[in-house]
Amino acid sequence: MEINLEDIFQNKIDNEVKIEPRDWMPEKYRKTLIRQISQHAHSEIVGMLPEGNWITRAPNLRRKVALLAKVQDEAGHGLYLYSAAETLGMTRDEMYNELHTGKAKYSSIFNYPTLSWADMGAIGWLVDGAAIMNQVPLCRTSYGPYARAMVRVCKEESFHQRQGYEIMMSLCNGTPEQKTMAQDALNRWWWPSIMMFGPNDDNSPNSAQSMKWKIKRFSNDELRQKFIDVTIPQAELLGLTVPDKDLKWNEARGHYDFGIINWDEFNNVVAGNGPCNKQRLKARVDAWNNGEWVRDAANAYAQKRKNRVKSGQQAA
Amino acid sequence: MNKEEITFQYLLHLGDNSLILGQRIAEWCGHGPILEQDIALTNISLDLFGESRNIYQYAAQLKGDNHTEDSLAFLRDVLEFKNVLLVEQPNIDWAYTICRQFFFDTFHFYLQHELLKSKDERIVEIANKAIKESAYHLKWSSEWMIRLGDGTEISHQKIQNAVNDLWEFTGELFIPSEIETLAYQSGIGADLNNIKQLWHEKVKAILDEATIQIPTNDFFQKGGKNGIHSEHLGFVLAEMQYLQRVHPGAEW
Amino acid sequence: MNQNEWPLWEVFIRAKQGLSHKHVGSLHAADYQMAIENARDVYTRRMEGVSIWVVESNNLYANEPNEQDALFEPATDKIYRHPTFYVLPEELNHM
Numbered sequence: 001m002e003i004n005l006e007d008i009f010q011n012k013i014d015n016e017v018k019i020e021p022r023d024w025m026p027e028k029y030r031k032t033l034i035r036q037i038s039q040h041a042h043s044e045i046v047g048m049l050p051e052g053n054w055i056t057r058a059p060n061l062r063r064k065v066a067l068l069a070k071v072q073d074e075a076g077h078g079l080y081l082y083s084a085a086e087t088l089g090m091t092r093d094e095m096y097n098e099l100h101t102g103k104a105k106y107s108s109i110f111n112y113p114t115l116s117w118a119d120m121g122a123i124g125w126l127v128d129g130a131a132i133m134n135q136v137p138l139c140r141t142s143y144g145p146y147a148r149a150m151v152r153v154c155k156e157e158s159f160h161q162r163q164g165y166e167i168m169m170s171l172c173n174g175t176p177e178q179k180t181m182a183q184d185a186l187n188r189w190w191w192p193s194i195m196m197f198g199p200n201d202d203n204s205p206n207s208a209q210s211m212k213w214k215i216k217r218f219s220n221d222e223l224r225q226k227f228i229d230v231t232i233p234q235a236e237l238l239g240l241t242v243p244d245k246d247l248k249w250n251e252a253r254g255h256y257d258f259g260i261i262n263w264d265e266f267n268n269v270v271a272g273n274g275p276c277n278k279q280r281l282k283a284r285v286d287a288w289n290n291g292e293w294v295r296d297a298a299n300a301y302a303q304k305r306k307n308r309v310k311s312g313q314q315a316a
Numbered sequence: 317m318n319k320e321e322i323t324f325q326y327l328l329h330l331g332d333n334s335l336i337l338g339q340r341i342a343e344w345c346g347h348g349p350i351l352e353q354d355i356a357l358t359n360i361s362l363d364l365f366g367e368s369r370n371i372y373q374y375a376a377q378l379k380g381d382n383h384t385e386d387s388l389a390f391l392r393d394v395l396e397f398k399n400v401l402l403v404e405q406p407n408i409d410w411a412y413t414i415c416r417q418f419f420f421d422t423f424h425f426y427l428q429h430e431l432l433k434s435k436d437e438r439i440v441e442i443a444n445k446a447i448k449e450s451a452y453h454l455k456w457s458s459e460w461m462i463r464l465g466d467g468t469e470i471s472h473q474k475i476q477n478a479v480n481d482l483w484e485f486t487g488e489l490f491i492p493s494e495i496e497t498l499a500y501q502s503g504i505g506a507d508l509n510n511i512k513q514l515w516h517e518k519v520k521a522i523l524d525e526a527t528i529q530i531p532t533n534d535f536f537q538k539g540g541k542n543g544i545h546s547e548h549l550g551f552v553l554a555e556m557q558y559l560q561r562v563h564p565g566a567e568w
Numbered sequence: 569m570n571q572n573e574w575p576l577w578e579v580f581i582r583a584k585q586g587l588s589h590k591h592v593g594s595l596h597a598a599d600y601q602m603a604i605e606n607a608r609d610v611y612t613r614r615m616e617g618v619s620i621w622v623v624e625s626n627n628l629y630a631n632e633p634n635e636q637d638a639l640f641e642p643a644t645d646k647i648y649r650h651p652t653f654y655v656l657p658e659e660l661n662h663m
Contacts, residue, residue, distance in 0.1 A: 022633045045351070052346035056339060059559040059568035060386040061372075064342075065365050071345050072358040076610055079351050083594045086576065092596065093573045117559055117568070149593070156614070167568075175566050283347065291349025293474070294410045297467025298598035299572050304466065305599065350574065352595055352606040359609050456605060463598070 013214050018144040021087040029213055032206065033143050034088050035104075036215065038095040041081035042106035044074045046099075046280050050114040051123060059117055066163050067120060073156050080149040087145045100285045108266065109192045111274030118171055118178075118185035124164015126186075126193040126231070132157055133227045134197070142214040165234065172238045179239075186235065187243045194258075195266045197224040228256050319502060323436060324378045325398070326499040328388070329541060331371035332399035335389055336549070337420060338364030339556055340407060349410055356456065360417070363449040370442045390560035394550050395543040398493070402485040404540070404549045408478075411464055411471070415478035418457035418522070423489045425450040426514045430506030439504065458522045465526025472527065479523070480531050487536025489515070496541070575624050577603040579611055582619035589621050597622075 005024050012019065019025055048071050055071065058064035082092045098104035109127055114120070135157065138150040171182040198204060198220040210216040218226075235242050246259035269277070317325075341361040348354030372385035402420060407413045428450055431443035464475035490512040492500065499505025523530050539545065559568070574596040580589035592611050597603035603622040611617065631639055647653050656663060 022630065024633070045346075048346035055342045055345055056555050057558055059390075059563075059566075061365060061369050061389055063568055065362055065369075068342055068345060068358060068362055068365070072355055072362070072613075075346075075351055075355050075358070076613065079355070079595060079610055080593055082351070086594070091573055152593075170568055174568075175563060177563060178566055287347040287349070290347075290409065293468070293470050294349035294353075294464075295574060295598075296572055297471030298463050298602070299467075299574065300471075301463040301467040302599040350596065352597060352602075352610065356606065356609045359613075459601060459605075 010212075013142050013212075016214075018147065019142055020144045028209075029215075030088050032210060032213070032215060033146065034085055034090050036210075037081055037085040037088075037146055037149075038090070038098070039105055039107075041078045041085060041095065042099045042104055043110065044078035044081060046106045046110045046284060047127075048074045048078075049280050049283050050110055050112070050276070051120060053114050054117060054120050057117070058120075063120075063167070070124070070160050070163060073160070077153045077156070080152055081146075084143075084145040084149040096288060100281070100288060102272070102281065105270065107196060108269040108274060109189075109196050110280060111269050111277045112188070112192055113276050115188075116181050116185060118168070118181040119189070121164050121167030121171060121182065122185035122189040124160050124162075125168050125234070126164075126189050127196065128157065128160040128164055129231060130193050130196045130227050132161060133223050137217040137223075140214075140217065168238055168240075172240065182238070183240050186240050190243050191262065191265075192269075194224060194228070194261060195263075197221070197227065199263070199266075200261075225255050228258055232256055317498065319504075320378050322495060322498045322502060323439075323504055324375050325495040326505050327371050327375040327378070327439075328396075329398045329493070329495060331368045331375060331388070332397050333403050333420070333424075334364040334368035334371070336397070336399045336552060337403040337416075338362075338368060339552060340403065340405075341413065341417070343407055344413065357413075360453050360456070363446075363453065367442065367446045367449070370445070374438050374442070386560070390557045394545055394553060397540075397543060397545065397549060397553070398495075399540055399545075399549075400485070400488050401537055401540040401546055402482065402488065404546060404552060405482065405485065406548055409474065411474035411478040412482065414457055414460045414464060415475060415482050417453070418461050419482060419486050419489075419519070421450060421454040421457045422515050422518050423511065425454045426511040426518075427506050430511060434505065435503035461522050461528070462526040465523070465528040475526070476528055479528055483531040483533065484535060484537050487534070488538040488540060491536070491538055491541075493541035574598045575626070577607075577622045578625050578628060579603075579607040580621040580623075581607070581611055581617035583616060584618055589619065592616075594625060600624075 006026055009019070009023075009025060009029075012023075019029075051067065051071050051074075055064065055068050058067050082095060085095060086092060095104065099106070114123070132154070135150055135154050139147055139154055141147045141150065168182055168185075171178040201207060201219045201221045204220055207216065207219060211219070232242060232247070244259045246257065248257055250257045268274070272278075338361045341357050341364075344357050345354065345361070348357055368389070369385050372388045376383040376385055376388055402416060405412070405416055425447070428443045428447035431439055432447070434440050434443070461475065464471040466472070490508045492508050496505055496508065500507055520530060537546075540549075559566075575598075576594050577597055577600075578594050579592050581592045582589045595603065595606050595610055597606050600622060603624075604620050607620045607622055608617075612620070643649075
């Protein structure tokens with residue numbers, strides 16, 4: 001019987017029929033999705049912090065409202081994704097708990113510090129650019145609520161990368177100090193952005209199963225290559241130098257060749273040793289703990305009001 | 317002082333309130349008590365920044381001299397800022413933030429109503445847009461006042477403390493500066509006396525529903541409208557203006 | 569686990585007059601007022617709506633997925649419910 005259900009399930013996936021919350025699904029599919037979607041949601045929420053760091057210091061009012069709206073979008077995206085994960089039977093509080101206790105991961109890139117205004121440009125251009133590469137195929141992922149959340153996310157995300165690139169353009173067309181700031185930001189964000197696509201395919205144990213279930217549709221290396229290929233001309237247009245001496249166009253492959261990724265650094269940051277891991281997690285835990293009395297108050301008031309309505313009805 | 321100068325100075329009163337409060341609540345972004353309320357507060361911040369931009373753009377146009385919304389926001393120093401003391405007070409916690417917001421929203425909402433009567437068309441236009449926003453802000457902060465006041469014992473205590481502490485900054489809202497008096501007399505500005513009455517009625521109604529005691533002290537801090545601020549504003553500006561100060565004349 | 573999580577609400581938005589409300593997602597709120605306001609802030613930031621419905625998720629009832637066939641199969645062979653079932657002369661172009 002079990003085998004039969006699994007066949008029906010795989011058959012649906014093969015025929016591009018979406019899986020919906022109450023449909024039968026293998027336990028491992030459910031677990032994989034909860035892990036991936038909640039990790040994605042956590043990345044949005046933790047990702048608010050490095051950019052949030054610059055809202056109060058944005059250099060003019062136009063930039064300030066654009067950045068604030070962008071960080072707010074990230075909160076919205078986190079919310080859409082938590083909602084999608086909740087349809088799989090885990091509450092948002094439970095997901096938070098995993099984040100706060102270090103059990104759940106989020107994208108490592110947010111463990112790097114934002115040191116200058118140019119980092120707002122570099123993050124929008126590179127980090128959002130890399131995220132979009134990952135996210136566009138997810139709009140067709142096999143789990144319905146996740147795919148629908150991603151459609152919404154992608155629709156809204158498109159302004160983020162443009163905003164980042166525009167910031168970089170202003171800096172590159174600005175004073176020598178501004179241009180230096182832009183180059184420095186590219187130097188610091190380039191490799192972490194490349195690492196965002198995750199380990200090389202031969203080192204990515206869960207990928208094959210995720211591809212079979214159409215949770216994923218492209219491999220890490222495919223997406224990474226695609227990102228590099230579209231980003232290099234954008235860097236050239238800015239007049240900036242990508243910090244990779246091995247980078248060159250390979251006519252035969254029709255792709256850029258690039259240098260060796262420092263996976264030691266990647267693994268270290270994932271393991272909690274990035275420059276801001278502790279600070280980011282603390283900010284989330286503090287926000288949550290400081291908000292507890294607020295959430296409790298709203299609950300208590302809602303309960304009181306319900307009771308008043310009830311006793312009012314009884315009296316009547 | 318000619319009419320243009322009065323209008324210009326009056327616009328700074330209006331714009332600085334929205335800018336500084338917008339800046340204060342933007343500090344919350346990413347640190348709210350729950351995702352949904354983080355988003356809500358950011359929306360209010362965006363509305364306030366939007367309003368201050370509309371006001372500064374008009375002010376810059378009146379002033380000429382290459383003034384822009386940004387030169388007004390980023391290149392004036394503490395003594396030239398005309399916002400009330402209330403809006404520059406620190407966030408402290410959700411209770412202080414909500415209370416500060418509620419006191420200001422109530423004022424802001426009735427102020428917009430008064431400004432609809434202004435003889436200055438641009439001011440009417442700006443108020444017309446902002447009034448829908450501040451009506452929503454007021455609804456939102458009123459509901460939170462009630463939730464906190466009539467929520468748990470802890471929340472009741474915290475919001476009562478915030479009301480007690482922030483009360484001394486509410487009087488300034490209705491004590492006209494010289495500019496406000498001139499603006500009112502020339503038909504540009506609002507009659508603060510009208511607003512005062514409405515403000516007290518609304519605040520009393522909400523605090524009553526929230527089971528919060530209205531403070532009885534009637535000593536009020538003032539000075540912000542004349543550029544004499546609390547120590548907080550200097551730090552708000554230092555942070556906000558730093559890039560413009562370090563890179564004079566740069567485009568961003 | 570904390571038992572005090574704000575309840576989950578399902579959000580339905582009417583994109584413009586003349587269209588029906590459509591499910592857009594969910595959110596957490598302590599009461600319905602807050603749910604409507606949150607829905608406005610979360611799901612209509614880009615002018616996506618003119619009207620909002622919220623309903624607490626635990627008030628929604630759905631059919632069992634294993635009843636799928638019993639509920640929906642019987643409709644598949646009632647082709648006479650569709651206009652194309654009826655053969656009419658070609659001269660009668662638009663009926």
